[in-house]
Structure formats: structure tokens, C-alpha cells
Amino acid sequence: MPDALIQPDDTSLAPVPVYRPHLGVEVHQAVDGALDAGWLGMGRLSQQFEDEIDRFLELDGRHAVATNSCTEALALAANLIGLQPGDEVIAPSFTYVAGHQAITRTGASIVFCDVEPDTLCIDPAQVEKLITPATKAILAVDYLGLPCKLDELMEIADRHGLRIIEDAAHAFGSRSDGRMIGSFGDITCFSFGPVKTITTLEGGAIITRDPTDVQALHELRMLGIDSDTDARYRNQRNWDFDVVRQGFRCHLGSVPAAIGLAQLGLIHEFIANRQDYCRAYDRGLRDLPGVRLFDTDWTGVAPYIYVIRVRDDEERGRLIAHLKERGISTGIHFLGAHNFTFYADSRRGDLSVTEQATGQVLTLPLHSYMDEATIDRVVQAIRGFYDDETRSGVLAEAVAVHA
Template sequence: MRLEFIPYGQQTIDDDDISSVIEVLRSPWLTTGPMVEAFEADFATYVGASHAVAVSNGTAALHLSMLAAGLGPGDEVIVPAITFVASANAARYVGADVKFADVDPETFLIDVESVRSLITPRTKAIVPVDYGGMPCDYSALQSLADEHGLVIIEDACHAPGAEYQGRRVGSISSMTAFSFHPVKHITTGEGGMVTTESAELATRLRTFRSHGITSDFRKREAAGTWEFDQVDLGYNYRIADINCALGRSQLEKQPTWVAKRREIAAGYTEVLRDVEGLAVQHEPEGRLSAWHLYPVRITGPEAAEVRREVYTRMRADSIGVNVHYRPVYLNTYYRQLGYSEGLCPVAESVYAGLLSLPMWPGLDGASQERVVDSLRQALADLRPV
């Protein structure tokens, strides 16, 4: 008998979410209407930020942050090797060069000493990625950024609800980017957000979000004018009211969902932390992960071969394990720019053993047990003691 498939992540949509979207479909505004502002206000409150700018996806959030920070050709941007390609691509969109920082072997997060070693007079920004939902070491990164006059553009696409020394992710860095793709904590279908403390950056983000134009249709209607001015070369990175209504409804459930993710993570950690040949992601003192992923690292000799076999066996057990991520610079596009193997040795060795276990709020105890049993069995078969 084939067991029910357990995906590594999935969205949760209830009747309230559906009603919220239907309400917008019956309203006069499908896009750039009251729901966008309301979602921005709700999200800013949730993360404790002064400003939130909603956009079409997380990649647009990163790209707009680069533009708002004034980054361009000749500038260098430091990005961790282990992340989704979008964190680095955003720097490329504005013509900046990417410097890949190595990661910490226990947290799998950007290594501050590696960042320090990469800083040159051309360095303008650091893009720490809260990988899996775990916040990076922001006090060390901020001191480094202050020392060298760098801007921090935090990629928190995995981390709404995470906390660093009592502060919510989204209220820490100069700009913080979020994604609302269906596999993330909350979804708008496609969507993203940038949060910031700076009114000036928020204005720049809003302008770049809509072609570089300084007003939107509703504002012009209210002011009784047709005139607008395009002051910069922007994009259409707007998000619709339909999506934002879904986002608002999802956000109401987010605190419960993060609590549930923490409970599931604690369950995994409890049973997996002492398994021979396996390391769980370390959550340092003073940090609370939002657990978008639950990544484990297969350690020891031939980790890559063991990981491949464990992946295959768990998939055969109908468990949707996944791998996040191969070091970005090993993708063909970046290889063609001249990056190659050996650039970030820790990231390469972490990647060799990485495996993301199923993690979403609806994952029940029986499913979690199946995941753990399948993983343990695969490891015991492959590495008998």
C-alpha cells in the first residue's frame, strides 16, 4: 500500500481566506486599492516596523531594496553562498558584483568573519539571509556595516515571525525583504514586502514599485488631477488588492502558525539531535527561528552519497524531503561569470549533507513520526554501527 505523500511544505487556506478574496472581487478595486495599504499596515505592526511596502514577489522586494539603496555597476554586494538564487540575482539586476560569503557549519547562516574578509572599498551592501527562518548574527553584522558604511538588506523570505534578541525580524535591518509564495509562512499567491524604519527609503521603494511615478491612481483621483510625474526608471512590481486581502487574512493566523512550527521543530530536534552522523540547525542563544524549513545536515564520510541515498529512500517512503540549497555560485549562470568550486568550502561541505524535512503548521504527529522513522531507518541501513 502506498502511503500518503507528505510534502516538505504547503499552504493552509481556510474559508475566511476565501471569503476575503471574494469580497475584493465584488469591490470596485482589484488592484492598488485599500487592501494594499491595509495589508502594509497590518504587516508593519506584526513585525514592529515603521514602514512596509507590498510588492509582487520576494524577488521584487530584494530588487527594489537594491534600487532604493542606490546600488549599481561597480558596487559589490556580499551574499551567503547558501540561499535561493534570488538573493544574489537581485544584486545582478542592478549591475552590482556578487561576493559570496561562506556559512557557519552549525547555523548554516552567513559567517561574519567571511563577510569581513570580503569587504573592499567597492563593497556597498550585505544581504544576510535568515536561512530556514533562523535570524543571522545582526549585532556583529551591524557593527561591521557601521564600521565600513555598508547597508544591510536582509533577506527574510524564510523568516516572518523570527526574533533576534527580542526584536522581530523586519524591524532590525535597514531594509528587510519578505516573500509570500505559497510554500512560505503566509501566502498571497505571489507577493512580497519590504519593511524599513526610513520614511525616505519607503518613498523610494514605492516610487520604484510603480514605474518611478510619484503618485498612484487613487491619490490622483482624490486630488482631482490626471497629472503624474515619472522621476526615475522604475518597474511594475505592484501587488493586487486580491492578493493583499488574502495576505491580511493569512496574517491573522500567522502567530498560531509560527507557534506550531516551533512545536514541530522542537519535536524534530528532541529526537534527532543525538542521531549519529546527523546535525540539526543550531539555534543560538537569543534567537528564535520561524522555522520555514527544518534543515538537517548529514555529516561524516561520504555525506553527499549518503544524502542522495537517504533522499531517494525517503521519497520512496512518500516523504517529500528536499534540498535547500546548492551554493548559488555553482549554478551555470554564476559559473559563467567565473565562480567555481572551492570558493566557500564550508558551504560546499554543508550542502553535501543538507536535507529539508517536511515542515508546515498542519503537519500532524503521526506524519512527523513517519518522517523521523524513515530518516533514522535510512541512516541505520546506510551506516550500520
């Protein structure tokens, strides 16, 4: 998933990227093995990857269906629940546009909803205010790895006869009340894109609570063909088949599946060290005036990114420039989708929290196997910025304005 990234100007400094996927010897060996097997399309390795996702996510009666991206998983979800022109889906504006695009390509419309100030996940209370007879679904997004209030959203959905598509692109491996994201709820979509906690280079998965949906998803992701998946899982082709529905071509091939299997072998380590890095950031930044951190100790969270909030867009711009000069890249997760030209006419509720958050959030470097020196370099650079702001009087003025 592409994001707004700011790269350093000073090439004399060793750059610290926002993302750095771990592609160690395990991945190279997995790719070599997949290539040597000679079956490059969806095949036995694709099924093994799905089975390992099932095991990791502690699925009981559910099954992952792998796709070539999370966007396509979201699009399959929108198709699966029958979205069409005239339908409305309530969704946060504060998220990446992939979910919105997956919905609007069915002809359905987005209704933009605000997020909660503490988590920046969709606000259930605001969702209920936006429901009309045209509402067919809710798009719930997990932010950073923090789970949204899915249980509350499910209660709302049950009362109004709605479906919920959970965009868990940030939350592969996170838990909510002890349950793995994906093991409960309605429909859950994950991302294994180039910069996610685990990667298949490009890839995603969709999980539903209805086991009978798996066959429909197999057909949807492979051109509407009724009996292709089982044959391909055996590294074979089926030459006697029927086309039973409009379908797409968004399956996951053997080479990316092999990469995913290698990454899954390290997932517990990835999550544990990323939790440690987030806690280190928290310790180093907690006392800074004007810097707001998320209220979590990261237990049960599989952090995809680490985000701080500053006072406003002007302060963020100065901090971005300060870090850029020191070779530290940053990102912005997210812009408000309601401000995009394509969605200018979309219905919306009050978006005051979203409007504020889009001018405050700043993504710091976070990747598996960072070292303490890198985290300390980022922390000290941010602390140095606020020391400079204090000395120049800018900080005191900002405090007075925001008091």
C-alpha cells in the same frame, strides 16, 4: 520561491509534501470579499495589509511596502541604494539565487562569502576579509527562520560605509534578541510566496530604517509615478501625475493582499504549531548517529523549513531515495550559487563550510497544521533508514571514514 524537491514514486502511499500552505475558509472568504469589492489592483486592501505587517512586526517609525514578490523587494532594495556596474555586494553563496539575481541585474557584481557552520548564515568574520573599495553592500540572509548576526554585520557596515540588505524570506515572525526581524537593521525584505509561512500566493515586502525611503519605494514599484499610490489606496486612479524616476511594476494587488490579511490573522498559530513540529522532529532524531540538528529550541524562531544535515551527498542520496519510496518528499536548501554557470567568474572567499553544507542539508516536510502521525511517519522512516544502514555495515564504514 522554487526549490529542489523530490516527489515520491509510490502513489499507493499517501504523499507527505515538503510544503502545504494553509488555505482554509478564511482565505476563501477573503478572496470572495476582494472580488466582490470590484477593485482588483493595488488598493485599500493593499494598504491594510501593509498596516497589519507594521503592527505584527512591531515597527516604530518604519513602514512596510508590499511588492509582488520577495525577489522584486530585493531588486527595489538594490535600486534604492544605487547599485550600479563596478559595485560589489558581499553575499552568501549558500542561499537561493533570487537575491543574487536582484543584485546582478543592476550591473553590480556578487562576491561570494562563506557561512557559519552552526547557523549556515553569512559569517561576519569572513565578510570583513572580502571588503574592498568597490564594496557597496552586504546581502545578509536569515536561514530557516534563524536570524543572522545582523548586529555584528551592522557594526562592520558602519565602519566601512556600507549598506545591508537583509533577505528575511525565511524569517517572517522571527525575533533576534527579542526584536522582531524587520524592526531594526537597514533594509529588510520578506517573502509571502506560495510556500512561505504566510502566503499572498506571490508577494513580498520591503522595510527600511529611513522613513523618507517609503515615497521612493512607492515610486519605484509603480513605474516611477510620483502620486499614484495614495489614490490607489483609496480605490481610485490619479489621472494627473508625473513620472520622476525609472520605475518598475511590482506592486501587490487587492486579491493577494486580502489573502495576506487572512493569513496574518492566523500567524501566531502558524508559528506556534511549526515550533512544536520542529521540537518533535528534534526529539525524534536527536540521538541518530550522523544526523546533525540546529542548535536551537525554536523559541523566538518562526520556522519556515526544517532541515537536518547528514554526513555527505552519498548518504543524503540514499536517504532521499528511502523516504521517496515511503511517500515522503524532501527538498534541498540550498545549492551553492558559486557553482552556477552564470556566477562562475564571481570573486569569492574561502567557501569550505558552504561546500560541505550543500552536500549535507536535507529539508523535511513542515507545514502548518501537521498531525502527530505524519511527523511520526517521517521520523520513523528516517530512523528505519539508519537502522538499515547499521545492519548493512554502511553506517559503521561511514563513521570510520569521517572519524
